[in-house]
């Protein structure tokens with residue numbers, strides 16, 4: 431890291447609506463603009479539509495209406511155009527790696543896909559991203575044999591190797607023990623100094639204090655602002671319902 435700092439990037443969401451079927455809207459005319467580097471946490475309970483939201487941003491799902499613009503370019507419903515500007519780290523709990531691929535091969539494939547580097551230069555770039563996520567010790571093992579935290583690092587390295595200004599991380603803490611979570615939080619914090627990073631989580635405490643913005647999400651954006659603005663019971667209840675309490679500034683989810 432350190433080589434590419436994407437200060438100029440702008441992500442605009444304009445009047446964006448999406449539904450899998452007419453009775454279940456996941457996005458209803460959403461609007462926001464994010465500019466420059468920094469972390470945005472998209473906070474919402476399980477099943478609230480966070481992954482769907484990312485898939486619409488990535489052009490993998492076509493919205494019913496509205497637009498996604500990156501640096502002014504319309505990438506709506508266009509995964510090729512969106513993929514040149516955004517990289518996605520999927521939820522590891524949704525993945526099964528039964529094929530015999532190593533972490534290094536996965537990162538190499540991402541570097542080769544860019545067609546920017548060849549030969550020695552390609553190997554150096556792969557090595558740089560493996561080091562960035564501290565995956566040297568396990569990068570030559572098959573993906574199926576890695577722990578959740580190790581796999582998460584490899585997937586982040588693969589996304590970094592695509593060298594896009596925006597990085598989307600879907601539930602990067604799911605299936606990871608508390609110590610691993612802390613390490614990933616501090617890694618993401620560093621990463622967000624150089625890129626625009628959006629992450630989804632259903633756990634409000636992990637990244638709240640290291641986020642530039644927080645989006646409270648449940649079938650649409652219920653609130654958006656700085657962590658201080660959003661860490662309010664009335665706003666959090668819009669996503670989590672009544673089963674949420676703040677006791678001495680610590681959030682507790684009871685249901």
Ligand SMILES: Nc1ncnc2c1ncn2[C@@H]1O[C@H](COP(=O)(O)OP(=O)(O)OP(=O)(O)O)[C@@H](O)[C@H]1O
Pocket residue numbers: 450456474475476477478479480481482483601632
């Ligand atoms: N391909 C699909 N077709 C129809 N409905 C879907 C599809 N994918 C997801 N859904 C539904 O859309 C809703 C939102 O799902 P989504 O996975 O986006 O939520 P999420 O907030 O990411 O959940 P989690 O935190 O559990 O991963 C759920 O009710 C889900 O069942």
